Amino acid sequence: MAQPTSKRATDNITKTNSVIKYVCIAISRIHLLSGRISHDTNFSTNKIMSAVRVISPKRVTNAIIKNNDISQLGDNEASENASIGACGKHYEGIGSDGVQGNIQILDTRIMVVEGNRVNSTPTYGIVTRSFDNRPTTAYQARNNPFAALNQNTLKLQ
Helix, strand or coil: CCCCCCCCCCCCCEEECCEEEEEEEEEEECCCCCCCCEEEEEEECCEEEEEEEEEEEECEEEEEEECCEEEEECCCECCECCCCCCCCCCEEEEEEECCEEEEEEECCEEEECCCHHHHCCCEEEEEEECECCECCCCCEEECCCEECCCEEEEECC
16 A cells, blocks of 8 residues: 655655755754655756755655765854754755655765865765655665765664
8 A cells, every 4th residue: 555645745856956055954844744755756956065965855756866966064054063853963965854756866975074074073975864764775876975974874773
């Protein structure tokens, strides 16, 4: 049986060709109601600079994350010297939370901020975790250049 969707679950979300600077979370698909699942999300060809968590789909089936340029991951935001938020005290280029189905992460460049901050808080390229009792399934990742991260990928429970 298919999971319920509604206008609140918002299917077919696309965010493309955007320039986003100085934010905690740049692009996200978050559900406030337990059990809601979105289908077919596309976050492509975006340029994002200075963010804590950059691209963060949650409870999505089928996601394409392609041709994005993420730079200065881990920069100070909101006058904070360390990461803030519910996902932990680290910085994430892509946080895949409870995402299942056809997941493609392609040709997305992730670069961290340079300087003293780079060693003070962990930075990760692609982070997967369960969300609302929904595990993230395997994903395809190709041609994603990473630079100066603590780890390119991290699986959390």
